[in-house]
Amino acid sequence: ERITSIRRQIALDMGIIVPPVRIRDNIQLKPNEYKIKIKGTEIAQGELMIKYYLAMDTGAVTKSVEGIKTKEPAFGLPAIWVKENQKQEAEASGYTVVNATSVFITHLTEVIKSYSYELIGRQEVQNLVDNLKRDYPAVVEELIPNLMSIGEIQKVLQNLLRERVSIRNLLTILETLADWAPQTKNIDFLTEYVRQALARSLCEQYQDEEGKISVITLDPVLEQKISQSIEHKERTSYIHLEPEIIQKIISNLTPLVKKARSLNYQPIILTSPNVRPYFKRITERFLPSLVVLSYNEVTPEIKIKSIGALNI
Numbered sequence: 001e002r003i004t005s006i007r008r009q010i011a012l013d014m015g016i017i018v019p020p021v022r023i024r025d026n027i028q029l030k031p032n033e034y035k036i037k038i039k040g041t042e043i044a045q046g047e048l049m050i051k052y053y054l055a056m057d058t059g060a061v062t063k064s065v066e067g068i069k070t071k072e073p074a075f076g077l078p079a080i081w082v083k084e085n086q087k088q089e090a091e092a093s094g095y096t097v098v099n100a101t102s103v104f105i106t107h108l109t110e111v112i113k114s115y116s117y118e119l120i121g122r123q124e125v126q127n128l129v130d131n132l133k134r135d136y137p138a139v140v141e142e143l144i145p146n147l148m149s150i151g152e153i154q155k156v157l158q159n160l161l162r163e164r165v166s167i168r169n170l171l172t173i174l175e176t177l178a179d180w181a182p183q184t185k186n187i188d189f190l191t192e193y194v195r196q197a198l199a200r201s202l203c204e205q206y207q208d209e210e211g212k213i214s215v216i217t218l219d220p221v222l223e224q225k226i227s228q229s230i231e232h233k234e235r236t237s238y239i240h241l242e243p244e245i246i247q248k249i250i251s252n253l254t255p256l257v258k259k260a261r262s263l264n265y266q267p268i269i270l271t272s273p274n275v276r277p278y279f280k281r282i283t284e285r286f287l288p289s290l291v292v293l294s295y296n297e298v299t300p301e302i303k304i305k306s307i308g309a310l311n312i
Helices: 002-014 084-092 100-114 122-135 137-143 150-162 170-180 187-197 199-206 220-228 243-262 276-284
Strands: 033-038 041-047 052-056 068-071 078-083 096-099 212-218 230-232 237-239 268-271 291-294 303-310
Touching: 002 100, 033 100, 041 100, 052 084, 052 100, 078 084, 084 096, 096 100, 122 137, 122 150, 122 170, 137 170, 150 170, 150 187, 170 187, 187 199, 187 276, 187 291, 199 291, 212 220, 212 243, 220 230, 220 276, 237 276, 243 276, 243 303, 268 276, 268 303, 276 291
Parallel strands: 212 268, 212 303, 268 291
Antiparallel strands: 033 041, 052 078, 052 096, 068 078, 230 237
C-alpha cells in the first residue's frame, strides 16, 4: 500500500509514471537485509530491524540514548535502533524517531527520485507526448518530428530528471523546445532554455518562507576558468578541466557545503548560465545532492542571500 502511494506521489511531484515495483523474497539475503534493483542491477541496500524504531541524530540531540548503532540508509545520517519502550526517551532527547517501514519507504523514494532519469525511455516519452497531444495538438505537431525526435526530447527530459527537476509541466517544456530547436540541436543548450522557462517552479522548490534562497556563489576567476574549458559540439558539449583543478574545487567546496548544512540550508551553488551544467557535472560524482542554479533561473521577486564564495 505504501509503495502504491509512493508511485502516485512521484507521478504528481516529478511528472513520470514509475513502473510497477516487484517485491521478491531472496533467501540469500541476511534476515533483516533488503536490496533495491533497477532493471536487474542492484542500486542500494539497507537493513531493517523489525519491532525496533530508528532514532536519527539530525543535529538537535541533547542527550545520547543507548541503542544499536547504524546509519539511516537514504541520507547516511548517524542513527541508532531503539526498542519500543525507548521511543519516548529518544524523542525527548532530540532524536527524530521513525518506524522500520518508514525507513524503507523513505529510502525507496530517494532511490526512485535519484534514478528517475533511467526510468523514462522512448516509449514512456511517447506516452506522455500522446497524452498532451489530445489537448494541445498544435504544440506537438510543430515540434515532432520536424524539429526534434522522441529520442532527443527523451534526452532533455532525462537531463531535467537527473537534477530532480519535475517534468510535470510538459506543455511549457515542449513549447520552449519548439521555440529554440530551430536555432540549436545542442541538447545541453536546449535543457538550459527549458530550465529557465521553469524558473518559477525551480525557485519554489528551494526558497524559504520569506521567499529567500541562500546560495554559495562562484568567484569570477573560477567561472572564467571553467568557461574556457568547455568545448561545444553540434549536439552536446564537453568540459576539459585538469584533475588537480577539479580536486581543488571539491576540497574548497566541501567546507562551504558543510557550513550551509550546519545553518540548516540546502547547499545551493549559484553560477552564470553558460557555466551551470558543467559545474554540476564536475561536482555530481563527489557531491551528488548539490543543487546548481544559474542567475537566469532565479525569478526577480526572489531574494538571494550569499553564505560564501568558492574560489581556488
